[in-house]
Amino acid sequence: MTRRLIACGLLVLASVTACGTRTPDNASQTLPTAPSTPSSTASSSSSAPATDNPGAAAGGVARCGPATLKGEITPTDAGAGNRYGKFVVTNTGSAPCTLNGYSGFQLENGSGAVPTKLERKADPGPATLTLAPGAKASANLHWSVVPAGGEPVEGACQPEPSKVAAIPPNETAPLSVPWTLGPVCSGGRIEISAFYAS
Template structure:
């Protein structure tokens, strides 16, 4: 009996959990997790909504999905190789819907995707909007028509888009919007703001 107690005491001192004793070292254990896989960051993929886009919708009001929205892109200003416009969406449904955050935005033409590098700007940032039927929201756009890097100086700097696949915030299906504002240089770089009431 004495030998058993001595052996148990030595095991406790050695931080081994014999005799039913729990030490702080083994009080909580973390199971190994599977390694995370890197997400795809291809420039041709429309930007997906981030957690900052997400806002609680008023009770009973659905998000503005692609079926409820009609979109258009209108120019607003131009100068020194810079172009400015607005991506305007209208609630074409029969019920109010909510919108909060940034749109995905992929330039396209008859051959498919055209290089697009979407950059989100925080002015204005995300804000919860409720669009009544016929209500509108806008996102500001800015791009360049000056060739950059290895883009050709003669002709068009990038393939000319004819439409945009635009994904509303927190949605996965795009709506198709005509693009009539020419090529977008700097590899298709477009700055976009979050939607705001207009």
């Protein structure tokens, strides 16, 4: 009887020891994959705010959207068929908001969309701006009034726009901005910079 108990005890001890050696082996196999999952999740979650909401990572400030921005287009210079202007937005909200990047920009008139070819310029490039209530940001614009390609040389080179549908960076809805600066030639080609403080 005593021998049976000792034998059973040895079997139980052997199985516990065997289970104990399996557990560390399994743990060492899963350890390399377990830390990589949280770190990849952390890196994707830390990079997501920089793309989707630049201000969220730096204090939780909301993006400037079409509901809080008022826009205007002001001419700045002209010469040799070139026109220059600024797309200026003002934070009309009661709290600060952030802008980072380029605006969408579609010329329109009473009939709908007017040909627009937007080209982003890197000077100045994107930078996170925090606009206090009443503060402004600007984007530089450049376009031509000289007909190009098959555009007519008599009369307007393109349909004349009366407004712009401008989408703030990282947003999907536009704000409507009046355009009073005539037609845009070269198929509606407009160069635009990123927003900067103004």
